Amino acid sequence: MRSTISGYTALPKAHKISAAGLVTVAGAAALTFALVPQASAADVPSVAVKPVAQSAQEFGVTHDAELAKAADAAAVKAGAEAKAATQTAAKAKADTERANRSTERKALEPAPAAKPAAPAKKAYADNxxxxxxxxxxxxxxxxxxxxxxxxxxxxxxxxxxxxxxxxxxxxxxxxxxxxxxxxxxxxxxxxxxxxxxxxxxxxxxxxxxxxxxxxxxxxxxxxxxxxxxx
Missing domain, CATH: 1.10.530.10 (Lysozyme)
Structure with missing residues (x-):
């Protein structure tokens, strides 16, 4: 005859044995984990890490410097080209003005007197x-x-x-x-x-x-x- 306690249900005998077994296995596992010594920090082998050549910050600074240097070089080149273009334009303008002045002077100069034609050789009869x-x-x-x-x-x-x-x-x-x-x-x-x-x-x-x-x-x-x- 099963005796019952209020709030609990009596397990059959087979279930009781299974439960007891689980308790035993769990205890053994706990005992086994307790017996395995934990490795200290000194016992963990260190892994050599190759240092990064530049930090992200240093790489950014260097990159910015190179960009600035290239920009300066481009600005110098552009300035030189602009100066050369200005000089070429100034020379062309001066040449044009000089040619115009020469043309104006020639236009104002009196036309050279035409050389008199050489008199034709006089013809004589052969008699x-x-x-x-x-x-x-x-x-x-x-x-x-x-x-x-x-x-x-x-x-x-x-x-x-x-x-x-x-x-x-x-x-x-x-x-x-x-x-x-x-x-x-x-x-x-x-x-x-x-x-x-x-x-x-x-x-x-x-x-x-x-x-x-x-x-x-x-x-x-x-x-x-x-x-x-x-």
Whole structure:
């Protein structure tokens, strides 16, 4: 017969044994834990920890310094580039102003006087008329007196207008220096009275006339005064 206590329920015998066993196991476990000695702090092996190169604070300071240095370098470079650009612009402006002033000065300067065109070389006919006229122009430039009529009159008497005429029978020819050309001059006289600017060929019509007129002016005052052999 089960006896009951108010507020409690009587366990059957099997449950009582199980409970007693749990108590025994728990006690043994407690006893076992109590018997295991605890390790002291000295018995725990130390683990070497590699120090960090920089603390977070130090890394931040260094990084900021490098950024500031880079910013300064960039500012210096930008300043130099700006200065160079300013100088280039100033030079370009100065060059433009100088060119404008030069253009203005040239615009105000009077235009240079045009050089007179060289007179065209006078043309002469290749005949007796043309030879006399060309010779007269040379004589006038040299200040040697003569006239067209005086020259032509003496030419017609001496050579009849043949520039290649030669006298091979008079005293001059006998002496080896025959008279030649329009006004029948001998070589020594032609060379002595040759007029600069004319040919040295005694048979050249203009050279022969001019030298003969120069000789006549020296000996008779002018070819106009010669009316016979001279």
């Amino acid at each position: 007796l008329d043309g030879w006399i006229k060309e010779s007269l122009d040379v004589l006038q430039a040299k200040g040697i007196p003569a006239s067209y009529d005086g020259i032509k009159r003496n030419i017609m008497r001496e050579s009849t207008g043949n520039p290649r005429a030669i006298n091979d029978w008079d005293i001059n020819a006998v002496n080896g220096v025959p008279s030649k050309g329009l006004l029948q001059m001998i070589d020594p006289t032609f060379k002595a009275y040759h007029v600069e600017g004319t040919s040295w060929d005694i048979y050249d019509p203009v050279a022969n006339i001019t030298a003969a007129c120069n000789y006549a002016a020296d000996k008779y005052g002018s070819m106009d005064n010669v009316n016979s052999a001279y």
